[in-house]
Amino acid sequence: MAKPYDNDQTKKEQVREMFDHIAPRYDLLNHTLSMSIDRLWRRHVVRIVRRCRPRHVLDVATGTGDLAIEMARRIPGVRVLGVDLSQRMLETARRKVAARGLDERVLLEEGDAEHLTVAAASVDVATVAFGVRNFENLEAGLRELHRVLKPGGKVVILEFSRPRNRIFRALYEFYSYRVLPRIGGAISHDKRAYEYLPVSVGEFPAPEAFLSLLARAGFRDCRSRSQSFGIAQIYTGVK
Structure with a gap:
């Protein structure tokens, strides 16, 4: 199981430390290194969620709040609870939420995806x-997502994947393993974080x-819906 750092901490502890460390530069690097294509993928997620006409959405591993904010902006009347391990990522998210006047529609809390404090059968979506691969226990995290959904509720997960096309995969992996860690490490001052990705x-x-795990x-x-030649996938499932 990959961990960001080479020490005796659990993966969960290391992931929290990593995101606390890179939080000040996270948005800049995220959009720059993906050439802003991550914004397009999030819009696809929002469209899927919007079709469910949800009133209450739980956004796990919300990070700096990009997806939570987009859902609040584009889905009438929805309330979003964003949960994340990293307080420093949440601090950035709170500033962004306040700047957009969404304080009453987006609530942010520190929390653990595998031990959510959200009541069972209480959210619509x-x-x-880009968070499930950081779960320490992936299956436990997926069971928690299932637990908190109302019957008929939907889970929508956006995550990176390896492209299937051999040539495109080679180009993608050269960029991911050779270029990304150098740029990410230089700007964030945490090369290990961008080697871990x-x-x-x-x-x-x-x-x-x-x-199958879902x-x-x-x-x-x-x-699953392939995004950008398989660089990412949008996964959906219904309770």
Whole structure:
């Protein structure tokens, strides 16, 4: 199991430390290194969520709040609870929420995806954007997402994946393993964090295997939608 750092801390502790450390530069690097294509993927997620006409959405591993904010802006009347391990990421998210006047529609809390304090069967949609590969216990996290959803509620997960096309995958992995850590490390002053990213993507289950994990957690109608030649996938399932 990939961890950001080479020490005796648990993966969860290391992930929290990593995001606390890179939080000040996270948004700049996130959009720069992805050439802002991550914004397009999030818009696709928002469209899927909007079709559910939710009143209450839980955004797990909310980070600096990009997805939570987009859902609040684009889905009439929705209230979003964003949960994340990292207080420093949440501090950035709170500033962004306040700047957009969304304080009454987006609530942010420190929390653990595998031990959510959210009541069972209390949310209409649960989302995760680029966070499930950081779960220490992936299956436990998926079971928690299932627990908090109302019957008929939907989970929507956006996550990186390895492209299937051999040539495109080679280009993608050259960028991920060679270029990204150098740029990310230089700007964030934490090269290990950006070395961890491609390793964690490489270890993450392939789409078919992840769909099986969703089904094992109790979801039905599990589907994946490839994004940008397979660089990312949007997974959905229904409780």
